Amino acid sequence: MDLSANGVFDVRERFAAGAQYIDGTLCVGTSGRPHPVVAPATGETVYSYDLAGPGDVDAAVAAAAWALPGWAGATPGERSDAMHRFAGVLAGRAAEFAYAESLQCGKPLRLTTEFDVPGTVDNTAFFAGAARHLEGRAAGEYSGDHTSYVRREPVGVVSSITPWNYPLQMAAWKVLPAIAAGNTIVLKPAELTPLTSLMFAEAATEAGIPAGVVNVVAGAGKEAGEHLVGHPDVAMTSFTGSTAVGRRVAEIATGTVKRLHLELGGKAPFVVFDDADLEAAVHGAVAGALINTGQDCTAATRAYVQRPLYDAFVAGVADLFSGIRVGDPFDADTDLGPLVSHAQRDRVAGFVGRARSYATVVTGGDAPASPGAFYRPTLVTGAAQDSEIVQSEVFGPVLVVLPFDSDDEGLALANDTPYGLAASAWTRDVFRAGRATREIKAGCVWVNDHIPIISEMPHGGYRASGYGKDMSAYSLEEYTQVKHVMYDNTAVARKSWHRTVFGGR
Numbered sequence: 231m232d233l234s235a236n237g238v239f240d241v242r243e244r245f246a247a248g249a250q251y252i253d254g255t256l257c258v259g260t261s262g263r264p265h266p267v268v269a270p271a272t273g274e275t276v277y278s279y280d281l282a283g284p285g286d287v288d289a290a291v292a293a294a295a296w297a298l299p300g301w302a303g304a305t306p307g308e309r310s311d312a313m314h315r316f317a318g319v320l321a322g323r324a325a326e327f328a329y330a331e332s333l334q335c336g337k338p339l340r341l342t343t344e345f346d347v348p349g350t351v352d353n354t355a356f357f358a359g360a361a362r363h364l365e366g367r368a369a370g371e372y373s374g375d376h377t378s379y380v381r382r383e384p385v386g387v388v389s390s391i392t393p394w395n396y397p398l399q400m401a402a403w404k405v406l407p408a409i410a411a412g413n414t415i416v417l418k419p420a421e422l423t424p425l426t427s428l429m430f431a432e433a434a435t436e437a438g439i440p441a442g443v444v445n446v447v448a449g450a451g452k453e454a455g456e457h458l459v460g461h462p463d464v465a466m467t468s469f470t471g472s473t474a475v476g477r478r479v480a481e482i483a484t485g486t487v488k489r490l491h492l493e494l495g496g497k498a499p500f501v502v503f504d505d506a507d508l509e510a511a512v513h514g515a516v517a518g519a520l521i522n523t524g525q526d527c528t529a530a531t532r533a534y535v536q537r538p539l540y541d542a543f544v545a546g547v548a549d550l551f552s553g554i555r556v557g558d559p560f561d562a563d564t565d566l567g568p569l570v571s572h573a574q575r576d577r578v579a580g581f582v583g584r585a586r587s588y589a590t591v592v593t594g595g596d597a598p599a600s601p602g603a604f605y606r607p608t609l610v611t612g613a614a615q616d617s618e619i620v621q622s623e624v625f626g627p628v629l630v631v632l633p634f635d636s637d638d639e640g641l642a643l644a645n646d647t648p649y650g651l652a653a654s655a656w657t658r659d660v661f662r663a664g665r666a667t668r669e670i671k672a673g674c675v676w677v678n679d680h681i682p683i684i685s686e687m688p689h690g691g692y693r694a695s696g697y698g699k700d701m702s703a704y705s706l707e708e709y710t711q712v713k714h715v716m717y718d719n720t721a722v723a724r725k726s727w728h729r730t731v732f733g734g735r
């Protein structure tokens with residue numbers, strides 16, 4: 231496949247000035263360690279950059295701290311205007327963003343064009359509006375002797391760390407609520423996929439958001455990431471990534487008493503009751519399992535199907551899986567791109583290889599002959615509930631299907647992993663649907679669908695999937711701190727409550 235033929239720009243030229251964005255300028259990282267950006271569809275290195283070192287993190291935090299008073303002091307209307315322009319710049323560059331995201335991640339251009347990029351533009355427009363709509367309790371004389379009101383203030387300099395699966399959307403989910411609320415931010419994208427985060431920060435500056443408000447340090451997790459989370463001038467860390475790294479981030483953030491927001495791994499159940507629309511469930515499972523080559527923290531990974539529908543469901547998924555077109559992300563006919571890297575492909579293959587000893591691999595389970603990091607859609611049956619393939623996050627195009635008998639059993643199995651990010655229930659019975667939405671322990675439960683997200687509604691986990699919300703007004707609130715202001719209205723020196731200290735004197 232010819233990447234350049236599809237390219238709207240040459241990546242080496244575009245980022246000739248470096249892959250760090252500090253104080254409104256692209257610059258070269260100072261770690262002294264180069265890192266490649268590899269197109270996973272071909273294995274070709276399309277760009278090489280010097281990772282950020284601790285000094286770059288310090289410079290980015292200093293830029294963010296310097297920009298903070300001006301940005302926090304802007305009116306909500308001024309911030310909103312700039313963010314509306316930001317949405318306009320992003321929309322105008324949609325083709326560039328879609329290209330770069332597809333190139334570095336291997337996502338089909340159809341996905342980046344119809345999902346990642348428009349979703350990000352919509353998110354930006356949403357937070358531009360939300361910037362003018364911070365909420366609090368009504369001011370009032372709650373004590374009788376005082377007027378109380380609430381101020382919502384920015385937290386300060388925010389640090390964010392994001393994964394490689396949706397680099398642009400993850401950058402947006404972190405940056406937008408933070409800056410809408412008047413914070414400034416230093417974002418560390420995943421090493422494999424820095425390009426669209428850098429472009430996102432550049433677009434913010436181009437829209438008139440002051441230099442230093444949005445900074446990007448593209449560095450290694452252990453070095454730049456830990457330095458950023460532990461930085462004494464950073465007030466809050468929001469992290470999206472694996473549960474294992476989230477634990478480490480939490481340790482560091484706790485040690486420096488930072489506000490913390492963790493969006494971690496998932497293992498979403500997909501529960502099909504015996505009255506479900508089978509065609510809808512089968513199509514929903516295939517789309518929900520394969521979107522972004524399964525590298526989606528909310529992807530359908532464990533389908534529990536009530537016994538009367540089980541065989542037909544497995545046959546339907548197997549049939550659709552075998553028709554999926556795996557290949558060049560820039561080909562309009564491609565349904566499934568590669569995994570993000572060969573290492574990730576090998577990790578997925580490892581899970582499936584081990585599963586062969588205790589379960590049945592019905593389709594896939596292999597990689598097509600290609601220099602790219604491809605892996606075929608893989609359907610696994612016959613696995614025990616406590617097996618690795620059912621319990622662990624595989625993060626690849628792999629769906630496990632298990633049967634259940636009673637509704638009680640189906641819901642218990644759905645809740646039987648440490649995670650709790652997302653889930654779906656498939657039924658035509660409103661009472662069954664209601665019960666599933668109440669009893670499944672997850673931050674999102676879909677009914678008769680799986681995957682859709684919208685800017686107005688929160689995304690975030692329960693249990694080992696973390697805490698804190700992305701998107702929506704809930705997320706905006708997390709990037710603010712609430713201050714209670716209380717005015718005495720009596721103007722008397724000896725206030726009635728002083729009796730608790732002075733008694734009758």
Ligand code: NAD
Nearest residue numbers: 392393394419420451455456471472475493494495496527
């Ligand atoms: P990862 O945890 O390996 O890395 C995520 C980020 O953390 C990267 O930027 C990485 O450089 C950084 N990092 C690594 N070690 C670090 C350390 N010691 N200190 C600070 N930062 C460090 O995750 P990944 O492999 O990039 O992404 C896949 C994971 O992300 C999956 O577990 C997936 O479920 C999760 N994810 C969750 C959500 C959600 O909303 N809950 C969304 C997308 C992805």
